[in-house]
Amino acid sequence: MRQARWALAAWPVAALLLAGCGIRETDVIEAGGPATVEHFSRNGVDSLLFYRLPHGELTPVSRPLGTEGQFGSSYQTRPASTEKVIAALFSGPSQAEKGAGLTTSLPRITSGTVRLLPRKPGAEPGGISLSVPVAVRDLAETATQQLVCTAAYSAVGDGSVRVQLVGQDGETAFGTCRLSIPAGDE
Amino acid sequence: MRAFGLRTRLVLAFLLVAVVGAGTTAALTYREARTALLKTAQDTAVSSFREQVQLNTFTFPSDVGNLEANLRDIARKGKPRPWIVFAEYGTLRASSGTSPVSGVITPGLRRAALSNPRGAFERVVKDGVPYLTIAMPTVFRAGQHSALPLGLVVYAVMRMSDEQINVDALLTAARDGALPGLAVALLPGLLAARSVLRPVRELHRAARSMGSGKLDTRIEVRGKDELADLAHTFNESAANLEHSVKELRRAEARARRFASDVSHELRTPLAGMLAVTEVLDEDAGHLDSDTARAVRLISAETGKLAVLVEDLIEISRFDARAAELNTDELDAAEAIRKTLVNRHWTDGRIVPELPEGIRVRLDPRRFDVVVANLVGNALRHGAAPVAVRLRSETGSDGTPVLITEVADSGPGIAPDVLPHIFDRFYKADAARTRSAGSGLGLAIAAENVRLHGGRIRAGNRPEGGAVFTVEIPLFTEGATE
Numbered sequence: 311m312r313q314a315r316w317a318l319a320a321w322p323v324a325a326l327l328l329a330g331c332g333i334r335e336t337d338v339i340e341a342g343g344p345a346t347v348e349h350f351s352r353n354g355v356d357s358l359l360f361y362r363l364p365h366g367e368l369t370p371v372s373r374p375l376g377t378e379g380q381f382g383s384s385y386q387t388r389p390a391s392t393e394k395v396i397a398a399l400f401s402g403p404s405q406a407e408k409g410a411g412l413t414t415s416l417p418r419i420t421s422g423t424v425r426l427l428p429r430k431p432g433a434e435p436g437g438i439s440l441s442v443p444v445a446v447r448d449l450a451e452t453a454t455q456q457l458v459c460t461a462a463y464s465a466v467g468d469g470s471v472r473v474q475l476v477g478q479d480g481e482t483a484f485g486t487c488r489l490s491i492p493a494g495d496e
Numbered sequence: 497m498r499a500f501g502l503r504t505r506l507v508l509a510f511l512l513v514a515v516v517g518a519g520t521t522a523a524l525t526y527r528e529a530r531t532a533l534l535k536t537a538q539d540t541a542v543s544s545f546r547e548q549v550q551l552n553t554f555t556f557p558s559d560v561g562n563l564e565a566n567l568r569d570i571a572r573k574g575k576p577r578p579w580i581v582f583a584e585y586g587t588l589r590a591s592s593g594t595s596p597v598s599g600v601i602t603p604g605l606r607r608a609a610l611s612n613p614r615g616a617f618e619r620v621v622k623d624g625v626p627y628l629t630i631a632m633p634t635v636f637r638a639g640q641h642s643a644l645p646l647g648l649v650v651y652a653v654m655r656m657s658d659e660q661i662n663v664d665a666l667l668t669a670a671r672d673g674a675l676p677g678l679a680v681a682l683l684p685g686l687l688a689a690r691s692v693l694r695p696v697r698e699l700h701r702a703a704r705s706m707g708s709g710k711l712d713t714r715i716e717v718r719g720k721d722e723l724a725d726l727a728h729t730f731n732e733s734a735a736n737l738e739h740s741v742k743e744l745r746r747a748e749a750r751a752r753r754f755a756s757d758v759s760h761e762l763r764t765p766l767a768g769m770l771a772v773t774e775v776l777d778e779d780a781g782h783l784d785s786d787t788a789r790a791v792r793l794i795s796a797e798t799g800k801l802a803v804l805v806e807d808l809i810e811i812s813r814f815d816a817r818a819a820e821l822n823t824d825e826l827d828a829a830e831a832i833r834k835t836l837v838n839r840h841w842t843d844g845r846i847v848p849e850l851p852e853g854i855r856v857r858l859d860p861r862r863f864d865v866v867v868a869n870l871v872g873n874a875l876r877h878g879a880a881p882v883a884v885r886l887r888s889e890t891g892s893d894g895t896p897v898l899i900t901e902v903a904d905s906g907p908g909i910a911p912d913v914l915p916h917i918f919d920r921f922y923k924a925d926a927a928r929t930r931s932a933g934s935g936l937g938l939a940i941a942a943e944n945v946r947l948h949g950g951r952i953r954a955g956n957r958p959e960g961g962a963v964f965t966v967e968i969p970l971f972t973e974g975a976t977e
Contacts, residue, residue: 333534333626333656333663336619338604341542344613344633345549345650346643358644363586365610369647411587468639490642491613491635 346493355387357395360459360489361403361412362452368459368489371407373398395464396424396440399456415453419443427476437472437484438465446477459487502696503689510685511678518677522670529666534619537659538628542617545579545630545652579654585647600627600653609633613645619656626656695723699730711738756812762805766798773798800934807936811920814943821859821947828854828886828898835867836884845880846871854888856898856970862944863968869937870902870964878904878962888970896970897950903963908956917954918942941966 355376360368375390375398390398400419403412422443440461446454454475463469472484552566566583580593582601589596605618609631617630630652635643698715705713713734715727773795780788813819829850836846867884874882883903891897909917916922921935945952950968957963 333530333619333621333660335621336617338602338608338616338618338631340608340612340614340616341539341630342546342615344615344635344643344645345546347550347634347636347646348553358638363647367610367645367647369586370644409588410585463638466639468642469644470639470642490638490644493635493637493639493641493643 355389357390357398358460358463359395359399360456360463360487361407361414362456364411364413366452368452368455369412370459370463370489371403371412373404390464392426392438392440392461392464393424395460396442396457399460400424414456415450416456417444417453437474439474439476439481441476444477445479446475446482447479449475449477454482454485455488458485459489462487503686503693506689506692507682507685510681510688514678514681514685518674518681522674526666526670530663533662533666534656534659537656538617538619541579541628541652541654542615542630542632545650546615546632549632549634549650579652582651582653584649584651598629598651598653601629601631601651605629605631605651606649609649609651626660628652628654628656630654692723695727699727702730702734706734706737711741752812752815755808756816759805759808759812762801763809766802766805769798770802804934804936807934807940810940811936811943814940814947819943819947822861823857823859825855825857826860827852828856828900831858831860831863832867832884832886832900835864836871838864839868839871841871841875845875845882847881847883849883849885851886854886854898854970856888856968858898858948858968859944862947866941866944866966867900867902869941870900870966873937874902874904874906874962874964878906881905891967891969897967898970900966900968901963902966903957903961905961908960909954909962914954918952 355374356372357375358370359373360370363369373395375394377388377390399414400416402414402416402418424443425441427439427441438461440457442457449457457475458473459469461473462471465471465473469487469490472486474484475482552569580591580598582589582591582593582596582598584606591598600620600622602618602620605616608616610633613633613635615630615632617628620627620629632650632652634646634648634650636646638644695715695718702713702715711734714731717724717727717731773791776791777795780791783791829852832848832850836842836848871882871884882905883901885899885901885903887899888896889899913922918938918941920939923935942952945966945968948968950966952967953965955963955965
């Protein structure tokens with residue numbers, strides 16, 4: 311009985327002392343937003359293409375697909391057309407990009423071209439329709455997102471445009487690039 | 497001091513309270529301070545790492561060499577934090593250190609950084625060294641309101657050695673603060689023990705003093721706590737006890753004085769009656785036989801009454817502590833022989849075994865009474881022959897004693913009677929209410945022996961018959977003075 315009482319009194323002390331001296335491990339703790347870095351790109355010349363990282367997420371890579379204007383020349387800086395960018399996307403990651411582990415989920419195109427379709431009357435405002443030479447209905451989610459994101463960022467700088475894919479087997483609903491996140495305060 | 501006495505227990509209890517108090521305070525303070533210290537260090541590291549990363553421009557996809565240059569730049573600017581920066585992009589791995597991949601970064605942190613583009617940190621202890629690992633996913637601004645994750649995660653791994661030192665210092669401070677606290681707690685513990693123990697000691701002393709007969713012992717009542725209540729109760733009980741004992745003693749004294757007074761009052765008329773019965777005895781021969789028997793009966797009973805009164809007076813002298821010892825040095829065998837002759841016990845009923853030459857200092861009159869009472873008792877209640885033996889031996893306490901034994905050849909003393917044999921008016925046989933003796937003979941003998949500082953015992957011999965043994969020191973206290 312007495313021993314029990316002593317043990318009861320000694321418990322909190324022991325517990326506190328055993329609570330650990332020194333620095334202990336922690337779980338993963340979230341601390342603030344990501345680092346917003348500068349992206350080395352020549353505005354208008356570089357286009358963003360979206361490929362798959364090894365762990366499954368999509369990541370943008372930039373390609374100099376536009377025409378660079380030269381001082382004193384009749385050429386003016388012109389961004390690459392959406393058709394050209396999507397065609398480049400279908401051709402897969404470059405050697406360097408493959409070296410970094412990037413892959414594509416899109417099937418290889420053997421024939422056919424990519425066309426930006428004229429807006430249908432009564433269609434959704436602020437949306438674009440893209441004709442691709444593949445079956446779009448059975449495309450994997452990653453592949454669809456690759457097409458949607460690439461098209462959206464090539465059409466508008468902030469990628470906020472909605473994109474519809476028209477393929478050999480029909481058309482998809484309008485979708486947005488789900489990769490973009492709200493920008494931080496900085 | 498006792499091993500688990502009150503003082504030890506009180507001091508231990510105080511120390512325990514102090515340990516709990518000081519320990520809890522120190523531990524809580526330490527925990528809070530440690531948390532605050534680490535939080536500051538971590539927050540500073542995370543935000544400064546984010547700033548460093550944001551200063552860089554990345555090209556995607558970058559070749560490994562380009563990425564490594566970027567990382568070294570971040571690592572260099574990471575002062576004063578000596579961190580190692582790791583970058584992971586796809587399957588590319590680069591670092592500002594020697595190894596491209598860190599062994600400290602956990603899969604959990606990696607998963608968190610890749611699935612959620614927000615900064616995160618994790619404290620890892622590896623081989624006893626605490627590390628702070630920070631994961632900083634990168635995004636770039638794609639428009640006014642949106643940003644795109646780059647898939648590049650930059651990690652910083654930092655040894656928390658400074659923090660470790662600070663935390664250790666905190667721990668030392670907490671411990672060094674708690675230990676003097678314990679030492680300080682010892683003082684009130686001892687004081688409290690003292691304040692409790694002093695009344696307890698007084699109580700102890702008072703109880704012992706009362707036990708030794710000082711019934712007027714009282715305790716000083718201090719304060720108004722439970723111990724004061726105890727002292728108060730003790731005093732009340734002591735007063736009640738003293739009163740009761742006084743009352744008892746007074747009653748006893750009254751009773752004794754009454755017996756003594758009655759005996760003395762009876763003595764004078766009895767003396768007259770004895771004189772008259774002597775005359776009547778002489779004349780009895782001239783009376784007719786019935787009257788003569790009646791006269792002789794009255795004469796005999798009067799004689800017994802006189803003996804009883806003398807015995808009563810004798811025993812009330814003992815009760816009043818008025819009995820005095822008038823010692824004289826004499827030969828023990830001589831004294832006993834004189835007693836036997838005076839009582840006319842010289843016929844064959846008595847077998848004296850009296851070795852000569854045992855000198856002893858005692859009161860001859862009282863010794864005479866003792867021997868006479870014992871022999872008389874043996875003749876009355878036992879049976880002849882009665883042996884009277886004398887010897888000297890060394891007593892149980894090492895002093896030489898004179899041993900006088902009176903053994904009869906009767907049936908012995910019943911075991912239930914033995915403990916009461918020296919009681920006054922104790923009748924061994926309830927049916928025999930009238931005996932020749934006064935009923936006080938053995939009691940008076942016992943009192944006389946006790947007055948000599950000796951002992952008297954009654955018992956039965958194995959071969960039958962009662963034996964009374966008297967032990968009297970050869971040199972009584974009165975003699976040695």
